[in-house]
Structure formats: C-alpha cells, structure tokens
Amino acid sequence: MDLSTIGQGFVGGAQGLFGLLSILNLTSPKLPSAASVEDGAIFDYIIVGGGTAGSIVANRLTEEKDINVLLIEAGEDPEIETTVPGFMTFLPNTPYDYNFPTVNDNFSAQNLKGNAVRMTAGKALGGSSVLHHMIQVRGNRRDYQRWATAANDSSWDYDSLLPYFIKSEQVKSPEILNSETGSYHGTEGYVNMTKEPHKVNKDILDAFVEMGYEYLVDVNGNKTLGVAEPLFVIDDGVRQSMAECHLSAAKDRSNLFVYKGTTVTKILFDDDKNAIGVEIFTKDSKTMTIKARKEIILAAGVIRTPQVLMLSGIGPKTHLNEFNIDVISDLPVGETFQDHFGVVVAHKLNKSPILTSLSPSFPDFKQFPAPTTVGFKSLEPDATYPDFQTINLRMPHNSIGLPSLCSNVFKYKNSICNEMIRSNIGRDLLFSVFFIMQPYSRGKVELRNTDPMDYPSIYTGYFSNTTDLDNLGSYLLHFSALANTTYFKSVDAELVDFNLEDCNDLDRNSYDYWRCYGLKMSSTIWHPASTCPMGPVLDSKLNVRGVKKLRVVDASGLPSVNSGQLMAAVMVFAEKAADLIKEDM
Numbered sequence: 001m002d003l004s005t006i007g008q009g010f011v012g013g014a015q016g017l018f019g020l021l022s023i024l025n026l027t028s029p030k031l032p033s034a035a036s037v038e039d040g041a042i043f044d045y046i047i048v049g050g051g052t053a054g055s056i057v058a059n060r061l062t063e064e065k066d067i068n069v070l071l072i073e074a075g076e077d078p079e080i081e082t083t084v085p086g087f088m089t090f091l092p093n094t095p096y097d098y099n100f101p102t103v104n105d106n107f108s109a110q111n112l113k114g115n116a117v118r119m120t121a122g123k124a125l126g127g128s129s130v131l132h133h134m135i136q137v138r139g140n141r142r143d144y145q146r147w148a149t150a151a152n153d154s155s156w157d158y159d160s161l162l163p164y165f166i167k168s169e170q171v172k173s174p175e176i177l178n179s180e181t182g183s184y185h186g187t188e189g190y191v192n193m194t195k196e197p198h199k200v201n202k203d204i205l206d207a208f209v210e211m212g213y214e215y216l217v218d219v220n221g222n223k224t225l226g227v228a229e230p231l232f233v234i235d236d237g238v239r240q241s242m243a244e245c246h247l248s249a250a251k252d253r254s255n256l257f258v259y260k261g262t263t264v265t266k267i268l269f270d271d272d273k274n275a276i277g278v279e280i281f282t283k284d285s286k287t288m289t290i291k292a293r294k295e296i297i298l299a300a301g302v303i304r305t306p307q308v309l310m311l312s313g314i315g316p317k318t319h320l321n322e323f324n325i326d327v328i329s330d331l332p333v334g335e336t337f338q339d340h341f342g343v344v345v346a347h348k349l350n351k352s353p354i355l356t357s358l359s360p361s362f363p364d365f366k367q368f369p370a371p372t373t374v375g376f377k378s379l380e381p382d383a384t385y386p387d388f389q390t391i392n393l394r395m396p397h398n399s400i401g402l403p404s405l406c407s408n409v410f411k412y413k414n415s416i417c418n419e420m421i422r423s424n425i426g427r428d429l430l431f432s433v434f435f436i437m438q439p440y441s442r443g444k445v446e447l448r449n450t451d452p453m454d455y456p457s458i459y460t461g462y463f464s465n466t467t468d469l470d471n472l473g474s475y476l477l478h479f480s481a482l483a484n485t486t487y488f489k490s491v492d493a494e495l496v497d498f499n500l501e502d503c504n505d506l507d508r509n510s511y512d513y514w515r516c517y518g519l520k521m522s523s524t525i526w527h528p529a530s531t532c533p534m535g536p537v538l539d540s541k542l543n544v545r546g547v548k549k550l551r552v553v554d555a556s557g558l559p560s561v562n563s564g565q566l567m568a569a570v571m572v573f574a575e576k577a578a579d580l581i582k583e584d585m
C-alpha cells in the first residue's frame with residue numbers, strides 16, 4: 001500500500017480547508033490596508049518586498065514622521081492558517097509559496113520528488129516568515145566575525161550586533177531570562193519568543209549529553225555548542241511572522257503605504273546612475289512607474305533580488321550581454337549562492353503514552369508540531385563553534401503530521417516517506433534534521449530569460465566542494481552512535497533504513513555508508529543566502545556598488561549563512577540596515 005498517498009490526502013484536505021478560510025480574510029484587520037497608488041507617484045523611500053527584512057525596515061523607517069515609505073509586495077496578506085503554528089507542514093505548495101524549482105544536477109537531492117530541490121519561499125506580507133519553521137537560533141560569534149571581515153567593517157561583528165539582537169526580540173521565557181544568558185536577550189522588541197513547551201524531551205536530552213553534548217538552557221547566549229530545547233517565534237499560540245510583529249505595529253501610521261499583489265520588475269536609473277524609481281506590474285496587469293526621492297531598498301529575497309538587479313542592468317557583464325541587457329554596474333550578482341543542506345535521519349523509539357496524535361491534548365495546533373530539541377557539535381575537542389546541527393522532532397506514534405512533514409515539507413519520494421510512515425506505526429519516531437553549519441559549496445542564480453514574472457535558474461551547488469560530502473559522512477557516522485546511548489538501547493531504538501540504492505551493501509556502521517547516505521538523502525534546510533553579498537556586491541552600508549541610492553536588505557546581502565537558523569541573522573541585518581538608512585536621511 002502506498003502510505004504516502006494518505007499523507008498527500010491529508011495535505012490536500014487541509015489545503016482545501018485553507019481555501020475556504022481565505023474567503024473570510026481574517027488576517028487583514030491586523031495589517032496595513034492596501035494603498036491605492038497612481039502611475040508616476042513619488043515617495044521618499046520605496047521598499048521592494050514586504051517579507052522578513054522588508055517588514056522590519058518598513059516599520060523602523062516609518063518611526064520617522066517626516067518621511068514617507070511605499071512598501072511594494074508581490075503577495076497579499078498572509079492567510080489565517082499561516083498564523084497557526086501546528087499547520088506548518090501544510091503550508092508549502094500553497095499559492096503563497098513560490099516553490100521555486102532548482103536545476104537537477106543529477107548528483108544531489110536525487111531522492112526528492114523531481115530529483116531536485118523545490119525551494120519553498122513565502123509570497124505574502126511577512127514573506128518567508130509566514131511559512132518558515134519558527135526556530136530561533138542566532139548562530140556563533142564567528143559567523144558575524146566573517147561578515148565583518150567580508151564587509152571590512154568591524155561594526156558587523158557579534159559584539160556590535162548584540163544590541164540589535166536584543167532590540168529585535170521580546171523573549172518570554174523566565175527560564176532563559178533568569179539564566180546566565182539572560183543579559184543576551186531583549187524583552188521589549190517586536191518579535192515575541194517562547195521556549196519549547198512540551199516538557200517531554202528529557203530522555204532525548206540525556207542521550208545527547210551521554211554523547212558528549214553539554215546541556216544548555218539557551219543556545220543564543222555565550223555558548224553555542226551543546227543541546228537544548230529551542231526558542232520559537234510563537235506567542236500565545238500564534239506564529240510571530242514579521243507581518244504579525246512589525247507591519248501590524250506600523251499599521252496605522254499615515255506615512256506608511258503598502259501596495260499589495262504588485263511586482264517590481266525593474267529599478268530605474270538616471271544618467272548619473274542614481275536609482276530614481278521602479279517599474280511595477282500590478283495585479284490588474286498594469287505597468288506603471290513609481291518614483292523615489294531618497295532611496296530604493298531592495299528586499300525581494302535571495303532569489304528575486306538578484307533577478308531584479310540583473311534585469312535592471314546590475315550583474316555579471318558577460319551574463320547580461322547574453323540577454324542584451326545594458327550593463328549599469330558589472331558585479332558578481334547571483335554567483336555566490338549558499339544554503340544549508342543536509343539530511344533526515346530517523347530512529348524508531350518506544351511508544352510514549354503521553355504523545356499520540358489521537359489524544360485530545362496532542363497535537364496542539366497552537367504549538368510547534370512536535371516536541372523538539374536542537375544540538376550543535378564539533379568533532380574538534382576544543383572547538384568554540386559547531387560543525388553541524390541537528391533538529392530533533394519527537395513525532396508521536398501514528399503521527400498525522402509525519403506524512404506531510406516527509407512528503408510536503410521535505411518532498412522526499414514516496415519510497416522514502418512510505419518507509420518513514422511504516423516505521424511510525426505504533427512507535428514514536430525521532431525525526432532528526434541534520435546539516436553542516438558552514439558549507440564550502442556555493443551555487444548560483446542566473447537569468448533564464450528577461451521575463452520578470454518567470455523564475456530564474458537556481459543551481460544549488462550542493463556538494464560542489466566535495467569536502468562537504470566527506471565532512472557530512474564523518475559527522476553522520478558520529479551521530480549514528482546515538483543508537484548506543486542508554487535511553488536508545490532501553491527502548492530498542494532502531495534506525496529507519498530507507499534501502500538507498502548504492503548504499504545498501506555498505507556496513508551501516510561505516511563512514512562509507514554515512515557518506516553515501518548523506519548524498520542520497522540530501523535536501524535543502526531552506527536557508528538560502530548570499531546572492532548579493534556584502535563585500536563584492538554591497539558596501540558595508542549595504543549600498544549596491546557602482547550605483548547610488550540603491551541598497552539591498554534581505555538574505556541575499558548576507559556574506560554567509562549563520563551557524564543556526566537564518567531568520568535571526570536576517571532580522572539583525574535588517575535592524576542594523578534601518579539605522580544605516582536613518583543615518584543618511
């Protein structure tokens with residue numbers, strides 16, 4: 001029996017229900033109403049993209065009453081179901097997911113449907129923060145030192161950014177606030193954060209401690225190596241998207257105008273290379289021009305920002321010449337794409353009496369879909385930064401969330417998801433998402449054509465540097481010792497064996513098996529970044545090199561990914577960017 005089809009049925013049913021809910025338009029009263037904008041209208045600032053970074057910048061700039069801001073977003077208000085944390089696994093493949101195809105490299109991601117990654121990304125006010133996985137991990141201080149080095153500007157190092165981390169958040173966990181890491185956190189920011197609530201992770205935490213991980217109350221403080229229960233951007237049962245937190249706060253300001261369902265197709269320049277306006281394509285299929293007196297801030301995300309730049313004449317000269325685009329600034333736009341990529345490893349555990357999809361208290365849709373722990377580890381004995389991370393979800397036996405997690409979120413092929421679902425019948429499953437923190441491999445984003453509504457070509461570049469695959473094999477071999485811990489033995493834990501072609505004949509305890517597994521099970525962890533990075537493309541004030549009055553503020557501007565979850569890095573990037581823009585007002 002093809003068990004995956006049951007999961008697909010659930011997904012289809014849930015998404016059908018979402019369609020009905022959307023008619024009620026339940027999130028709109030919280031968000032800025034839609035502005036009506038005339039062709040040729042002029043604003044002080046235009047922000048392109050009302051996603052994670054764009055929402056933050058819009059809120060911060062409109063704190064200044066003397067200027068006005070137009071925020072242009074290709075999507076609409078996020079639908080009500082996006083605010084419900086437990087619906088997370090049903091959100092990909094909806095009209096508010098770009099679901100960007102990537103190019104099949106015939107090497108990585110071969111056990112995903114279509115033999116290539118589909119890159120989930122939010123198309124709505126709030127952007128990817130309306131459908132992402134809500135785990136908040138800043139990463140390691142070395143990550144931000146790398147940014148400072150790339151930017152040649154020490155104001156991007158961790159100590160300089162710490163006030164922005166604090167400013168951005170409203171942590172509501174007394175356990176963290178009263179701990180030694182309390183001073184690393186804010187309690188007055190816009191983004192509410194609460195700690196993993198389920199309180200059933202002790203066995204799993206103990207197993208990691210036995211493996212040599214240090215138990216931490218908080219991985220966002222002075223120590224970033226260890227195992228912990230994470231912080232989530234969830235408060236009072238509601239996902240804290242950047243629309244929910246930042247745009248709702250700015251909703252009634254008379255200097256914020258939000259143009260929804262409208263795509264920016266091009267940045268317009270005068271003869272002195274000043275960015276003076278944008279060309280837009282509205283939802284009623286009109287092409288119009290909007291002008292900016294002061295600046296344009298591009299925040300269209302890691303795929304669309306390089307596409308808009310290239311279509312506007314900013315990108316690699318030879319590539320733009322192929323499409324007869326006049327070159328305004330010859331820059332390596334799109335050439336340094338980076339992502340976190342990794343695998344899922346699953347262990348069958350015992351049947352926990354308090355965790356069952358069918359019990360009245362679980363799943364609780366107001367929380368993250370499963371009890372969760374996060375682990376950060378290096379194989380170097382004295383390391384101060386992690387080599388890899390695991391996110392461990394304890395899925396209850398017969399979980400209704402597992403099929404959609406496997407098939408709709410990760411998009412593994414039916415053969416993989418069937419085995420996963422079968423293994424969950426009558427047994428809890430530890431579903432571990434496992435990935436390298438600082439991969440060497442880089443991909444690229446290129447134009448496919450000059451149609452701004454079409455997708456560009458995305459080459460993920462996973463394992464293009466084979467050191468990543470060699471390292472992944474070593475890290476996974478180390479991780480496989482989890483099965484030998486006291487708790488795992490006590491419940492006769494079993495690794496789920498997916499019968500992977502080419503790996504099948506290898507000894508399950510060997511490096512060769514785990515290297516093979518790493519390649520065959522590879523998937524994105526949805527942290528694409530660095531297509532227009534500070535350094536080669538942006539200066540340290542985030543201005544696009546070679547032109548004036550144009551900045552980039554989103555994940556594309558990060559020089560590299562952080563050793564954690566990317567949104568924390570995007571949030572701090574946007575908070576600092578807003579201050580940089582204000583300094584030049």
Ligand SMILES: Cc1cc2nc3c(=O)[nH]c(=O)nc-3n(C[C@H](O)[C@H](O)[C@H](O)COP(=O)(O)OP(=O)(O)OC[C@H]3O[C@@H](n4cnc5c(N)ncnc54)[C@H](O)[C@@H]3O)c2cc1C
Nearest residue numbers: 049051052053074127128132133134135264554555565567
């Ligand atoms: C499935 C998934 C799970 C994730 N899980 C986590 C997690 O658990 N924790 C974490 O920290 N991070 C997570 N992330 C990563 C994080 O969500 C992203 O890194 C971050 O939200 C990116 O922010 P951004 O501002 O760069 O882009 P986005 O938030 O994607 O915003 C870009 C916006 O620009 C709009 N836009 C695009 N083109 C145009 C145009 N031409 N004109 C007008 N508007 C345009 C888009 O519609 C979108 O709203 C996850 C991401 C995904 C996709």
